[in-house]
Amino acid sequence: xxxxxxxxxxxxRRRITEIDNKMAELFTDRMEQVKKVGEYKKINGIPIYDPxxxxxxxxxxxxxxxEPELKSYYVSFLxxxxxxxxxxxxNILEGLKVGYSGTEGAFAHIAASKIFPTAQKIAYPxxxxxxxxxxxxxxxxxxxxxxNSFAGDVDQVNDLMFAGxxxxxxMYDLAVTHDLLGIEGTDVKDIKTVVSHPQALSQCASFIxxxxxxxxxxxxxxxxxxxxxxxxxxxVAAIGSAESAKLFGLSVxxxxxxxxRTNTTRFAVFSxxxxxxxxxxNSPYFSLMFTARNEAGSLAEALSIIGRxxxxxxxxxxxxxxxxxxxxxxxxxxxxxxxxxxxxxxxEEMKSCCDMIKVVGSYGNIxxxxx
Numbered sequence: 001x002x003x004x005x006x007x008x009x010x011x012x013r014r015r016i017t018e019i020d021n022k023m024a025e026l027f028t029d030r031m032e033q034v035k036k037v038g039e040y041k042k043i044n045g046i047p048i049y050d051p052x053x054x055x056x057x058x059x060x061x062x063x064x065x066x067e068p069e070l071k072s073y074y075v076s077f078l079x080x081x082x083x084x085x086x087x088x089x090x091n092i093l094e095g096l097k098v099g100y101s102g103t104e105g106a107f108a109h110i111a112a113s114k115i116f117p118t119a120q121k122i123a124y125p126x127x128x129x130x131x132x133x134x135x136x137x138x139x140x141x142x143x144x145x146x147x148n149s150f151a152g153d154v155d156q157v158n159d160l161m162f163a164g165x166x167x168x169x170x171m172y173d174l175a176v177t178h179d180l181l182g183i184e185g186t187d188v189k190d191i192k193t194v195v196s197h198p199q200a201l202s203q204c205a206s207f208i209x210x211x212x213x214x215x216x217x218x219x220x221x222x223x224x225x226x227x228x229x230x231x232x233x234x235x236v237a238a239i240g241s242a243e244s245a246k247l248f249g250l251s252v253x254x255x256x257x258x259x260x261r262t263n264t265t266r267f268a269v270f271s272x273x274x275x276x277x278x279x280x281x282n283s284p285y286f287s288l289m290f291t292a293r294n295e296a297g298s299l300a301e302a303l304s305i306i307g308r309x310x311x312x313x314x315x316x317x318x319x320x321x322x323x324x325x326x327x328x329x330x331x332x333x334x335x336x337x338x339x340x341x342x343x344x345x346x347x348e349e350m351k352s353c354c355d356m357i358k359v360v361g362s363y364g365n366i367x368x369x370x371x
Contacts, residue, residue: 031085038089131144144157147315149262171268185234192213196239200224206259229249288333289331291330309343316331
């Protein structure tokens, strides 16, 4: 290499070093903002992984690069950068305390683990206990079921949403697969009794009937699996998850014995502080609860107002108010930005026909963290 070529190479490398120094400063600045976002997510009980936000970052980043042959490299660079950011935020959220109802291995624990993989999970004996733990500040958030595609609403959680002080900051759909769990060496023909939560038993009714099994109810699927392990009787099996089988050292005797293969439970993340989704979030949703005035047409008018302001209702259900005989509250889940201008006008207009209006939360659907 000639002396001139050597000097040219040195100059190029010097320039790269200058750029690297600037990138190091920008990286430090960026990670400081990432830290702030992580702290905000911890306070609000929001999962780290936000696929819609990351998709938007990649789209915007790609548009900034004018050289076609560099676009794919820059997208890869951004993907690596966001993976580093997620790992950094995971360290921040390690102190996050997440409450759930049931015990380790139950579906609520599985959902909490998928949403908050690095957080500390704390079990409570019932929905109300887990909910109140967040209200007291004992936990940062709670993951509780609100609806099952097969069995319907979880009424107790709906009542907590209506009467309690927490906000919903996200929804997560967990595909529920029920397996038949027994002690090692057990065959289906050996089983006489199945033990599980009443909903799990009802969701496997065809399998139970076909095999002429008697039923025994238990408070949750994981405790049912623990009972079978302790009983150590080949004639008794549990209906539960593969995770429960692994946890309690049971064998999966039969897989996917659900009547419905699309059985899904929706879990809500409850926090003390509301994190408001907006139209900047892909597919923002909101949950709204209200009581209609005891006047002819008041309920129809309330629903009409929601529609007139462009909100598409995905869910509408009613529940009796325990303290008032024959009085009901209504729960609406709809798509759109309830805190935008149309949302503000909608809520204001609903006051003409509703005695009480409560925005439970504004959120996007959660996807499990992919790290």
